[in-house]
Amino acid sequence: MFRRLFGLDKPASESSESNRYGIDTDSNYCPECGEEYRAGFDTCADCGVALISGIKKLDEVRQQDTGPSSYSMDISTDDDLIAIHTGKLGYIKSLQHILKSEQVPSLLASENASKG
Ligand SMILES: [Zn+2]
Numbered sequence: 001m002f003r004r005l006f007g008l009d010k011p012a013s014e015s016s017e018s019n020r021y022g023i024d025t026d027s028n029y030c031p032e033c034g035e036e037y038r039a040g041f042d043t044c045a046d047c048g049v050a051l052i053s054g055i056k057k058l059d060e061v062r063q064q065d066t067g068p069s070s071y072s073m074d075i076s077t078d079d080d081l082i083a084i085h086t087g088k089l090g091y092i093k094s095l096q097h098i099l100k101s102e103q104v105p106s107l108l109a110s111e112n113a114s115k116g
Pocket of ligand 1: 031032033035
């Protein structure tokens with residue numbers, strides 16, 4: 001169990017992507033509940049549906065995961081905004097730059113705009 005969690009069974013280059021999603025391509029997965037089964041099982045004991053291979057599961061997860069490159073940096077009215085810091089504009093902008101590099105959208109707002 002722990003051996004697999006730490007990816008010692010395979011060379012890092014081979015397992016790095018499946019590890020990223022926590023999917024073992026040697027195992028089978030239930031498409032309904034996501035339960036992992038060892039190779040040899042072909043039906044989910046809980047759902048009674050046919051299992052899919054870890055390779056297929058990884059493929060599906062990969063398609064669902066659009067990745068950080070296409071992650072929307074736009075802030076819409078649906079987003080909950082949290083004030084995380086207040087301070088001088090230059091300092092805030094440097095913080096915003098850090099957030100942006102971490103794919104975290106942020107917004108600059110002036111609390112005392114009316115005061116000038
Ligand atoms: Zn299931």
